[in-house]
Amino acid sequence: MKRILNLCAAGALALVALAPGSASAAGTPGSAANAKILNVVTVTYYDATGTNVHQAATSTSVLVALKPAPLTVAVVNQFPNADSGSTTTSLIALTANANGQDTYKATWGSSTQFLVTPTSITGSILTDVTGGSSTSYTSGADLALGATSIVSVQAAAGGSQVINIPAGSLNGIVPGSIVVINDISYKVTATSTGTQAGYTQTGISTSTGSATAEVLGTITIAADPNGSKTAPNLSGSLAGTIVGERKYLQLADTAVVSSNTNNGVDTVSISTDTKAGGNATGAVTDVATFFFVSVSIEKTVSNVTTLGATGGKPGDVLEYTVTVRNASSGNAGKVSIADAVPAYTTLVSGTGAYGSGGGTGSATEKFATISDGTNTVDITLAPGDSESQSTVVGYGGTQANAIVAGTPITFYLGSGSTNAQGGTVAAAKTYTIKYQVKIN
Amino acid sequence: MKKTVLGSTLLLAALLVPVAAFAKPQVTISVAAEKEVTVVNQGKKSVKLVPATKISPNEVIVYTVHYANKGDETATNAVIEDPIPKGTVYLADAHVSGTPEPEFSIDHGKSYNKATLLSYEVKLPSGKIERHQATSSDYTNIRWIIKEIPAGSSGNLKFRVKVK
DSSP states (O other): OHHHHHHHHHHHHHHHHHOHHHHTTOOOOSOOTTOEEEEEEEEEEEOTTSOOEEEEEEEEEEEEOOOOOOOEEEEEEOOOOEETTSEEEEEEEEEOOSSSOEEEEEEEEEEEESBOSSOEEEEEEESSSSSSOEEEEOTTOEEEEOEEEOSEEOOOBTTEEEEEEOTTOOTTOOTTOEEEETTEEEEEEEEEOOBOOEESOOSSBSSOOOEEOOBOEEEEEEEOTTTTOOOOOOOSOOTTOEEEEEEEEEEEEEOOBOOSSSOEEEEEEEEEEETTSSOOOOOEEEEEEEEOOOEEEEEEEEESSSTTOSSOOTTOEEEEEEEEEEOSSSOEEEEEEEEEOOTTEEEOOBSSSTTOOOOOOOTTOEEEEEEOSSOEEEEESSGGGSOOOSSOOEEEEEGGGOOSTTOEEEEEESBTOOSSSOEEEOTTOEEEEEEEEEEO | OHHHHHHHHHHHHHHTTGGGGSOOOOEEEEEEEEEEEEEEETTEEEEEEEEOSEEOTTOEEEEEEEEEEOSSSOEEEEEEEEEOOTTEEEEOSTTOOSSSOOEEESSTTSOOEEGGGOEEEEEOTTSOEEEEEOOGGGOOEEEEEEEEEOTTOEEEEEEEEEEO
16 A cells, blocks of 8 residues: 555656646636636556556647627717818727627717707717728728736836747737727837647547647837837736737718807717627717808998998999908808999999009909908909908909999908908907999 | 656566557557536526537636556556646546546655645745645646556546646
8 A cells, every 4th residue: 555655646746747838827818708728637557566667648728718898999089160061070999808809889979959950970980090091981881899817917118028828819809909008008119929738639549649838929010109008017817808809990070060150069979889789888879060150241332432322413422331240159161242233323443542543444453451350451343453461261252343333343251352352260260341333 | 666666667668569469458548628617507597517619718728637547457656747737727626537546746746645634834924934735727737646457447537727
């Protein structure tokens, strides 16, 4: 009995010495999807005399399955307020929390107020805020996000850090990916897939095999310049911590305001789920506000020959003042004013400032001024001959440079206006046009 | 002791081929990985084992080690040794079956003991050394020692691990 026990101990020790396969315990730590769980079992035994030792070993392996999890959805940049008819763009970060790559879907819906419906919302998926790839995305389409989990971390050095992951578990993470670890985003600069552990014997075995040791995969991370901007400095036991890929959903919303007294509002709600379902996130709302545009126009007249007179007699000069006011918070675009020389009058034009008279109706004669409240420009009968403007205030002119009653007059107002098209009258801006006529 | 180790190593090398001509034990070994699936049949729940090829974190793998002596002589002092697979934690529970009682290691197979006798030392900040009973999650290896496997006999050894 004593002898048997001694041999027993010898057998156990001999096992360590003889079986590198079982001693190196091939396998994979962590719970990332596609990690290989390798079990190697060895039997060591003696014959009846207790002298000849034999050994057999075998193995079985199981891969870790994907464990789906809801995405984390966060609005990074809300829709900036926009003018009616223009496009505003927001950015939403979608972050994976699973242990492996999965296919998700992001869906969005609109709830509008004071907008012409339907509004136009187009989506794109960006792999980074800037510098990544951008692909068109429609609501509910497939969206793949990678993920894995940590085995251990190497010491951070020179602004980057290497994370060890189970071999074969990169799970869609590639250089350039943005990944999130414990709520902090990093940029992936390099990856390696590693080598999975193996053992040559499987099934029913009568001999030992040879083992392949696992070479862990790695993900090298650096600060995410468009996100957390934090240099990686992970430490401690992070085994099993999820490394989830982040992609950005960019939504471009274009809408026209249907009211001239209220801003238009598009409340966009975004929700996500795994493609297979069952991992829905609560809807995140992102509100786009479009400014209503309300431009008022007022025309007044005064008799400059007989000040204070309510009427006029032939030969009197009347001055018209046209006031264009943008009282809304949105910018009005392509603003042009159509006017005409009143009946029984002749437009006053000439070489001097407006009202100098003596004009005969040639292109370069001045007849009006336009002021934006800061700058004033003289306007000639031909739109192209108006005063040069370092700050563009406006242009104008008459049809065929005529000055007789009934001649149409056009003014093009605002920044960006030309001698053929109106420009932008910005929110809260007031423009004043002045011209004179002489009663025939 | 060291001499004994070397001796058996040399013996193995020297005798593996010549011994083939004589009566000898031949122990085969296999291992199966299965997972438990709860089946509801006519309102009755039962747990069924199905082969595991993919398994989710926190799920349980049931390993069944099957050994059989296909030789014509009794195998003696058989030691079946199995490192707890990386990425899993040993589960101590009543599902462990088969005789004999397994022994465990918490130092990657350097030493083994019965579950109730496994302990390790922790040095407290005060410098005092405290002895802790090892728990199943500390186990790194499991082994069974079977004194005799008669020719033609076989057996199963089961243990369960939880995927991290």
